[in-house]
Amino acid sequence: MSRRVRKAIIPAAGLGTRFLPATKTIPKEMLPIVDRPTILLVVEEAVRAGIEDIILIAGRQKTAIEDFFDVSYELEDKLERDGKLEYLGILKRVRSLANVISVRQKQPLGLGHAVYCGRSVVGDEPFAVLLGDELMSSRANEETTTETLAKTYVATGLSTVAIMEVPESETSKYGIVEGETMSDGTLRVRNVIEKPARGQTESRWALPGRYVFSSKIFNYLENTKPGKNGEIQLTDAMMQVAREDGLLGSRFQARRYDAGDKLGYLQANIELALDNPELAAGLKTYLKQLVQKI
Numbered sequence: 001m002s003r004r005v006r007k008a009i010i011p012a013a014g015l016g017t018r019f020l021p022a023t024k025t026i027p028k029e030m031l032p033i034v035d036r037p038t039i040l041l042v043v044e045e046a047v048r049a050g051i052e053d054i055i056l057i058a059g060r061q062k063t064a065i066e067d068f069f070d071v072s073y074e075l076e077d078k079l080e081r082d083g084k085l086e087y088l089g090i091l092k093r094v095r096s097l098a099n100v101i102s103v104r105q106k107q108p109l110g111l112g113h114a115v116y117c118g119r120s121v122v123g124d125e126p127f128a129v130l131l132g133d134e135l136m137s138s139r140a141n142e143e144t145t146t147e148t149l150a151k152t153y154v155a156t157g158l159s160t161v162a163i164m165e166v167p168e169s170e171t172s173k174y175g176i177v178e179g180e181t182m183s184d185g186t187l188r189v190r191n192v193i194e195k196p197a198r199g200q201t202e203s204r205w206a207l208p209g210r211y212v213f214s215s216k217i218f219n220y221l222e223n224t225k226p227g228k229n230g231e232i233q234l235t236d237a238m239m240q241v242a243r244e245d246g247l248l249g250s251r252f253q254a255r256r257y258d259a260g261d262k263l264g265y266l267q268a269n270i271e272l273a274l275d276n277p278e279l280a281a282g283l284k285t286y287l288k289q290l291v292q293k294i
Helices: 038-048 063-068 073-081 085-095 111-116 145-156 168-173 217-222 234-244 262-274 280-293
Strands: 007-012 053-058 099-104 127-130 134-137 159-162 175-181 187-194 210-213 247-250 255-258
Touching: 007 038, 007 111, 038 063, 038 127, 038 134, 038 145, 053 063, 063 099, 073 085, 111 217, 111 234, 127 145, 134 262, 145 159, 145 210, 145 247, 159 234, 175 234, 175 247, 187 234, 217 234, 234 247, 255 262, 262 280
Parallel strands: 007 053, 007 127, 053 099, 159 247
Antiparallel strands: 127 210, 134 255, 159 210, 175 187, 187 247
């Protein structure tokens, strides 16, 4: 069986409560980072890693995401008639990025359940999981986080997850992995803890929302009982993967932003705007002036 990773699941069924009232009618995944929806940045990362099929696990009131990746006949026709071919090209590029498949998660039963909803589309292939409110920004000459994980999976045949070091004060915000660092710098994971209480672990290796799994994880998810908060936790199934099959943790080069947090969202907008040649000079001037006033 081929180890090539061609499919990715992006859970997008959350309510976006931290951004209410903005997300009352707008999916949080459609909130813009400069001039692009958050979800587009995540899909672009997946595509750079060779992903062909994007499986959106969506809930109610998320049809705007599906529409975004579809044809907009009226808009595209008007742009063409008005000679605005640059904008038309942008829209055509978006809808041709990947094959987008939407699967409805009918009940909010946790991240593990959201991933399991994609089983029928993924089949027996390895697949990536990219959380839609976690942004990983890699420059054109850098390997994306999903690329790094996919390459490790191809080389080893082992499910591989992104890890990052966090302060002790923040471990309770994340899934945390414990294990031994190998000679090549990857972590051989032996334990996974969902948002540990203070003092529960000495590990600082957090899970920032990028994974590549063998399809065997679906077997573990199928039998996973509701855990913390009454939800089916992905980390519980990952624990089974670590014990039965082997699980690796890989560090990454990309700049990471928690776009599900208001401060993280603002940081992503500012820093990615500074990468934009059209905005960088003006924004730098403004920020310098603003700092002088504070």
